[in-house]
Amino acid sequence: MRAVVVTEYGGPEVLTLRDVPEPEPGPGEVSLTVAFAGVNFTDVRNRVGDGLGVVPFIPGVEVAGTVRQVGPGVEGLRPGQQVAALTRGHGYAEVVTAAAGLTVPLPENLIGKPASGSMFVxxxxxxxxxxxxxxxxxxxxxxxxxxxxxxxxxxxxxxxxxxxxxxxxxxxxxxxxxxxxxxxxxxxxxxxxxxxxxxxxxxxxxxxxxxxxxxxxxxxxxxxxxxxxxxxxxxxxxxxxxxxxxxxxxxxxxxxxxxxFSGGQLPQRAPELIRPSLLEATELIGAGVIDTGVTSVFPLARAADAHRQFEQRTAVGKFILAVS
Ligand SMILES: NC(=O)c1ccc[n+]([C@@H]2O[C@H](COP(=O)([O-])OP(=O)(O)OC[C@H]3O[C@@H](n4cnc5c(N)ncnc54)[C@H](OP(=O)(O)O)[C@@H]3O)[C@@H](O)[C@H]2O)c1
CATH class of the missing domain: 3.40.50.720 (NAD(P)-binding Rossmann-like Domain)
Known part of the structure; x- marks a missing residue:
């Protein structure tokens, strides 16, 4: 599969498209075919070596797509289902694994919409x-x-x-x-x-x-x-x-x-607090109460351009990568 990989810390140019093996879901996980991945400042911090990412790594912490495989012990999710997920990295990729507990079915009206990749962070x-x-x-x-x-x-x-x-x-x-x-x-x-x-x-x-x-x-x-x-x-x-x-x-x-507050560290300290907030976010966005403000959609291969614009501070709103 194609993925954006950071092999050394640095500027946007270190975001390079590579062919890498597809991940398999472990116990309590699902794998997803990613349609959209959100771009967040935490991805920039990881890219420059100021975050939790340890090279080599694939950035990206929120995605939307289709359930591909379901790992052992997972209930309530099935292959083919349209979902959004919070991931521990690896989101800038055609396939990603996510904890089933942090994977939420998408409302019908968000399926295929770039905003579905910006539901959680x-x-x-x-x-x-x-x-x-x-x-x-x-x-x-x-x-x-x-x-x-x-x-x-x-x-x-x-x-x-x-x-x-x-x-x-x-x-x-x-x-x-x-x-x-x-x-x-x-x-x-x-x-x-x-x-x-x-x-x-x-x-x-x-x-x-x-x-x-x-x-x-x-x-x-x-x-x-x-x-x-x-x-x-x-x-x-x-x-x-x-x-x-x-x-x-x-x-x-x-x-x-x-x-x-750190949304990246809270799941380790109090995982039970996370899922209710994801369900509430899905409900509010699905009902049209909140618009996450997507202003630009970049193809996966142009992740570096997305980071460049993000860091130049000229843009407003939310950036999304269209993956597959
Ligand atoms: N703790 C958490 O769980 C958590 C979760 C999500 C995001 N965050 C943090 O929240 C911040 C915003 O995240 P985001 O992903 O949504 O980004 P964003 O708000 O879309 O973009 C970053 C914003 O920061 C402003 N900014 C101020 N000083 C900056 C600087 N030195 N360099 C670049 N931008 C600067 C920019 O606006 P101006 O140019 O108008 O100042 C820009 O609007 C980031 O710092 C991110 O790490 C934290």
């Missing part, structure tokens, strides 16, 4: 961030960095769906602001002035929650705009600047909290 993050980690209450104000990306797109819509206040967001270029506003953001600012703008918009009080994938100086400045009882949640360090860890004395004095 950003949605699971959004559902956990808003409800379990930041525990956002109606009336609270939320600032999210990277508002026009794949994560911002679904979190803006989820906030709207849950009846929360419209979010504040940041973008590197205000040309992206309109896209973010369509997806539930009230105000969108550039990074250079977000802190003064957010303080002005909240009458000097600050926000109740900051959702931050950027890290570094942006995170350091974000702590300064937290209102009393505010929470800052880190879910990435996309800037790759040194991690900012607030001093406990400072947090006590300001009456604020600091929390984290």
């Amino acid at each position: 950003t949605m699971q993050l959004g559902l956990f961030l808003l409800r379990q980690v930041a525990r956002v209450l109606p009336g609270e104000t939320v600032l999210l960095h990277g508002a026009a990306g794949g994560v911002g797109t679904v979190i803006g819509q989820l906030a709207r769906h849950f009846g929360l206040r419209p979010l504040y967001g940041t973008v590197s270029d205000l040309a992206k602001a309109q896209f973010a506003r369509q997806n539930g953001f009230a105000q969108v600012y550039e990074y250079g002035r977000f802190d003064t703008a957010v303080l002005a918009a909240t009458g000097g009080r600050g926000v109740d929650v900051v959702l931050d994938p950027v890290g570094g100086q942006i995170r350091a400045r974000s702590f300064e705009v937290l209102a009393p009882f505010g929470r800052l949640v880190t879910y990435s360090n996309i800037s790759r600047e040194p991690e900012v860890v607030p001093d406990a004395n400072w947090m006590r004095a300001r009456c604020v909290g600091y929390a984290g």
Whole structure:
């Protein structure tokens, strides 16, 4: 089968199409013929050697396709069934294996649609961030960095769906602001002035929650705009600047909290939490309540171009690879 393989860490050019043996499902697993694979920033981090991927590896953590084979002990899934799955890597390939527990039947209206390859990573993050980690209450104000990306797109819509206040967001270029506003953001600012703008918009009080994938100086400045009882949640360090860890004395004095989330590591710690979030994501997307915001579809052979555009920060929304 064809797959995109990373044999050495580096730029997008290390994503090369190869012929590799097809994987077989083990106990509790299924194999899928992949139709669509989502492109996520975690794939970029793995490619540059800053993630969990150990060379040689096939990137890709979310796919949609057809069940090919069912491994021992699997019930409720059968060959030919249309499904979406969260995988531990290996998604940029014509065939992938996935845990049966992380494989969910596709609603009819999503079969054959590129959006079916983007059902889980950003949605699971959004559902956990808003409800379990930041525990956002109606009336609270939320600032999210990277508002026009794949994560911002679904979190803006989820906030709207849950009846929360419209979010504040940041973008590197205000040309992206309109896209973010369509997806539930009230105000969108550039990074250079977000802190003064957010303080002005909240009458000097600050926000109740900051959702931050950027890290570094942006995170350091974000702590300064937290209102009393505010929470800052880190879910990435996309800037790759040194991690900012607030001093406990400072947090006590300001009456604020600091929390984290990793969808990649949670399955090891609490696997039982994952499947309900995948089922909920499928239901919300299938019902048309949430649109994952697919803006570009690349053939598998052009995975490097997808990564290049992703890293240039010019695009908005979600990127998908069309595999077979
Ligand atoms: N913890 C988890 O479970 C989890 C799950 C999914 C995603 N994430 C993280 O969430 C972030 C967004 O993920 P995604 O896949 O949906 O990507 P994305 O949001 O589609 O794209 C990344 C966004 O980050 C912004 N950004 C800020 N600083 C950047 C930098 N130095 N380089 C590149 N982009 C930068 C870009 O927008 P601007 O150019 O407008 O700033 C872009 O919109 C990533 O950091 C990812 O690792 C974490």
